[in-house]
Amino acid sequence: MIPNTSAPVRTRFAPSPTGYLHVGGARTALFSWAFARHFGGVFVLRIEDTDLERSTPEAVQAILDGMNWLGLQHDEGPFYQMRRMDRYREVLAKMLAEGTAYHCYSSPEEVEAMRERQRASGEKPRYDGTWRPESGKTLPEIPADRKPVIRFKNPLDGEVSWLDVVKGQITIGNRELDDLVIARPDGTPTYNFCVAVDDWDMQITHVIRGDDHVNNTPRQINILNALGASLPHYGHVPMILGTDGQKLSKRRDAVSVMDYLDKGYLPEAILNYLARLGWSHGDDEIFSMEQMCSWFDLNHLSSSPAQFNPEKLAWINNHYIKAADNTRLADLVRAQMEKDGAQFEHAPELPAVIALMKERTNTTNELAEASMLFYRQPNADAALRQQHITDAVLPALAHYASACKTVEWNKAALSAMMKETLAQYSLKMPQLAMPLRLLLTGQLQTPSIDAVVELFGRDVVLQRLSSVA
């Protein structure tokens, strides 16, 4: 069979729920989504929920939430494997009838014993074909009271070969492959079989997934061939490595997409960052998803593993925070600030504060923290006050406070007032700006003092300077 080349593009993301959407999964989902979008195709979401212990409703929901947050909208699905059991049974029956699968009555102990023997004689352990029907062969008598598994009748000779869109030509000898169990004694189908049937039924044209699945592909190809299905193209994307060059680990790294929401990242930054982990478009680092969809191709997927770089992610997030609408950012930080005790009454509008503070913040969490400056009572450290609010500077502060009563309230006028005060008292900017910062905000690090004063507004400024007026 040759890959399906002329059919409209249909890709899929097929996560097994584990409790969270992994960043590696999100990246393959993004590639599959962008590829479908590029060709005006269809992106299918399929939940591989046959592991009943892990596939709790919450774990499934976590996948949907992650996809939703990222905006990776599926066109079809979500399909759930657990709801497709009748279909799998139907295909199993067809394969049994056509002779591409067979009942195997070898007990687990017998299978283990044959493996032991093979290992002992230096062979690769595999099912020895006891129950594999061949013409002219007499099968053993069916043991009483034993439920059979169903095995796939893998070709004995020849090889499976596919041009992997990421890794190039991959060829595996059929002798390397076992007669795979495709249904357990209780009739439930197994993983590789379900994936093959699903990809066939859902007419998937391009399977883009992590390279931890590369060993499954020849098995799935053989099953698809046995079913008379056309083959999708396969692309196996290398793993994402952590900063230490090791596989991302749940214990060490933030591997759940939603961790990044909690840490204050914007979804567009995560998508842009993930896009560049293993795919490139020239030297472009910052691009929108519209651009990505118009550029995305499989030729520029990298065949070497990409390393996670938190600094770069922070830089990209900073870019998107700066570009984001201030009202949207205000909505994102308000709850956090309320939790931190922000008092929003008699204080500047949050979006205006955001506009000033967002330049320097890498995450919305940092933005929330930085914006607190305007929403809490200043509580300067006594030692700092002593150091900066000296007798020498008090007359200038009093002058400034008094001028605040009548000055026109805009940045230009405030800035002129500041210059005039500095000149009159022969002070340098920090000599006046630092005490003003302490009095107004309780801290020494703030954006430009004129901007801070303007944002606070006349009433708050006069009130906070009253002790030196």
Ligand code: GLU
């Ligand atoms: N369910 C598999 C996983 O979560 C992916 C299967 C596939 O993409 O073929 O790793």
